Amino acid sequence: MPATSETASAQAIAQMAGDALEVTLTGAWQITAERPAWRQVLGAAQPGRVRLKAERVERWDTSLLLFLFEVQEWCRVTGAYCDVDALPEKIRTLLSQLAVAHETSVPFDRSESFLTAVGNASLDTVVKARAYSRFVGECVLGAVRLIRRPQKFRWRDCVHEMQQCGAMALPIVSLISFLVGVTLAYTGAIVLRQYGGDIYIADLIGLSMVREMGAVMTAVVIAGRTGAAFAATIGNMKANEEIDALESLGIPTVQFLVFPRIVALGIMMPLLTLYADALGILGGMAVALGLLRIPPAAYWTEMLTIVDLSDLWVGVIKATTFGLIIGLSGCLRGLQAERSAAGVGRAATSAVVTALLLLVIADAIYAVLFNILGW
Amino acid sequence: MAPLPSAAAPDAPVIEVENLSCAYESSVVLKDVTFQVSRGEIFFVIGGSGCGKSTLLRNLVGLHHPVGGSVKFFGVPFGAPDSAARRALLQTFGVLFQGGALWTSLTLRQNIALPLEEFTALSRREINEIAGLKLAQVGLGGFEDYFPSEISGGMRKRAGLARALALDPAVVFFDEPSAGLDPVTSRKLDELIMQVRDTFGTTIVVVSHELASIFSIADRVIMLDRVHKGIIAEGRPRELALQSRDSRVTEFLRRGDLLTTP
Ligand SMILES: Nc1ncnc2c1ncn2[C@@H]1O[C@H](COP(=O)(O)OP(=O)(O)OP(=O)(O)O)[C@@H](O)[C@H]1O
Ligand SMILES: [Mg+2]
Numbered sequence: 001m002p003a004t005s006e007t008a009s010a011q012a013i014a015q016m017a018g019d020a021l022e023v024t025l026t027g028a029w030q031i032t033a034e035r036p037a038w039r040q041v042l043g044a045a046q047p048g049r050v051r052l053k054a055e056r057v058e059r060w061d062t063s064l065l066l067f068l069f070e071v072q073e074w075c076r077v078t079g080a081y082c083d084v085d086a087l088p089e090k091i092r093t094l095l096s097q098l099a100v101a102h103e104t105s106v107p108f109d110r111s112e113s114f115l116t117a118v119g120n121a122s123l124d125t126v127v128k129a130r131a132y133s134r135f136v137g138e139c140v141l142g143a144v145r146l147i148r149r150p151q152k153f154r155w156r157d158c159v160h161e162m163q164q165c166g167a168m169a170l171p172i173v174s175l176i177s178f179l180v181g182v183t184l185a186y187t188g189a190i191v192l193r194q195y196g197g198d199i200y201i202a203d204l205i206g207l208s209m210v211r212e213m214g215a216v217m218t219a220v221v222i223a224g225r226t227g228a229a230f231a232a233t234i235g236n237m238k239a240n241e242e243i244d245a246l247e248s249l250g251i252p253t254v255q256f257l258v259f260p261r262i263v264a265l266g267i268m269m270p271l272l273t274l275y276a277d278a279l280g281i282l283g284g285m286a287v288a289l290g291l292l293r294i295p296p297a298a299y300w301t302e303m304l305t306i307v308d309l310s311d312l313w314v315g316v317i318k319a320t321t322f323g324l325i326i327g328l329s330g331c332l333r334g335l336q337a338e339r340s341a342a343g344v345g346r347a348a349t350s351a352v353v354t355a356l357l358l359l360v361i362a363d364a365i366y367a368v369l370f371n372i373l374g375w
Numbered sequence: 376m377a378p379l380p381s382a383a384a385p386d387a388p389v390i391e392v393e394n395l396s397c398a399y400e401s402s403v404v405l406k407d408v409t410f411q412v413s414r415g416e417i418f419f420v421i422g423g424s425g426c427g428k429s430t431l432l433r434n435l436v437g438l439h440h441p442v443g444g445s446v447k448f449f450g451v452p453f454g455a456p457d458s459a460a461r462r463a464l465l466q467t468f469g470v471l472f473q474g475g476a477l478w479t480s481l482t483l484r485q486n487i488a489l490p491l492e493e494f495t496a497l498s499r500r501e502i503n504e505i506a507g508l509k510l511a512q513v514g515l516g517g518f519e520d521y522f523p524s525e526i527s528g529g530m531r532k533r534a535g536l537a538r539a540l541a542l543d544p545a546v547v548f549f550d551e552p553s554a555g556l557d558p559v560t561s562r563k564l565d566e567l568i569m570q571v572r573d574t575f576g577t578t579i580v581v582v583s584h585e586l587a588s589i590f591s592i593a594d595r596v597i598m599l600d601r602v603h604k605g606i607i608a609e610g611r612p613r614e615l616a617l618q619s620r621d622s623r624v625t626e627f628l629r630r631g632d633l634l635t636t637p
Pocket of ligand 1: 399400401404422423424425426427428429430431
């Protein structure tokens, strides 16, 4: 009962001889071409022993080994005897290596039960929160040290960062805050027109830009732009052992890398926010003029009846806080990055996520706080 | 040379490592490693890839915290991270990392100037002069204002060496100084290491696979092993190569042609 399976070139011809199945391998066995399947070669036969031999095998590679291994495994399972003595020496050596590799490679189980996962995640959260607190603490201590020896502050780096995160961000901040002003005005107009209170559009835009949207929108832009850049730069330095080089000299990384960046953001964020406020109000003014026919002078006068200096302060305080949050998150994530290219990417992403999360929380806390203070 | 910490004992061994164990979260890399390095010695740490040489170095210079054992420099315990004792010790170290680890945002001159600015009261002009001198010493004169990204890997390594020597350290650690360098440069680097030792009496710890360097400049070597997780041989390289009965040691050291190297 011969069972033959043919492909373009590699062939395994099986022939029953008593209890034994004689399998002859011929042709060119190549991993890129198809190879005969053992099941098909075997057909319905139930041999007690399998004898393998190679005849006129023009070329062979791992594909032949895989086939032989399949045969061996089948023999092991069914208890048949697998006779490979007729195969060339080289093939037998490789085959035994494959068998060893197969036995020693115990699959490394990285899966975990639901409870383990939950436990690990909780522990992880605690560890992360602790890392963040420790980092903030380190920064505070470093700041105290720096105030005692201000000449150690790296002004040059700080100015460079200020330019990067401040001046270079002006175009995108302008565009976004102007459009936010426009959008708010359109939305507000729908309601206010119904009650004939068109003029109050000025109050709406003024208050929401100055107290809220200016700082928040700027922070969102800066988190994506600068926070991610901080994390990527510092993460890359870590992968390059540059951070190790600093530490091995005893130069505090916080002083060298973190302060110039945080100070730069702490200074630029309020300035950018004031600028964003102005552009948002301008956007609102444009819509008021175009849609509601309110002259800019009237708009301005109306706005000043409600927006005062305390509102401006609210925005500036928020902006400074957001700046610190973005700077801290970016630097911390960068310092925590894994030492690889993928680690740097993850650090950048997680810097943005952390910053956005924390700044929304901070915003909510401020909302309550300012409400209590009556600002 | 940077002054030693005041508590330093003048004739204590420069480095005393006792029962040091190093581990990463998941795995122990080294167990109970004990050795000493005396003043002015060129001490090599050798061993196959992944046996923990870089790990040992990182634990010695405090970038990683050992899980057991103690390290003393000049008879002074290394101390807790961020302690004043440790900071004082760190200023007497120079470290050359496997990849050079230059600060990419600074030019070569600024790279070398930074430790000087941090730890000395020298004027800017003096600092610049020292930076120029150190760069010239490693054959990088004229590259002062290049950024690390604008020079080759071997040049980065040499610049890293110049930075490691910036504070005229009492102990210098090198992680594979000659990996990735051509034979001539690598030989020059060996000569420079010798010269630094002979001139300043600097103690030098080198991690290396380079047989040529091992046989030409090492005073003493320890060999680490991945399976044993510790030291399997200690002594002068030539004697080890000729006399060791441990096949792992002789195999490593005789991989090069023993008849021509020693
Ligand atoms: N960050 C890490 N986390 C976990 N294990 C690590 C880490 N770094 C190194 N190892 C493990 O520690 C062992 C020793 O690594 P190490 O880098 O010290 O080797 P090495 O002797 O310096 O090798 P090479 O000569 O290739 O540089 C390796 O088996 C490695 O898998
Ligand atoms: Mg290494």
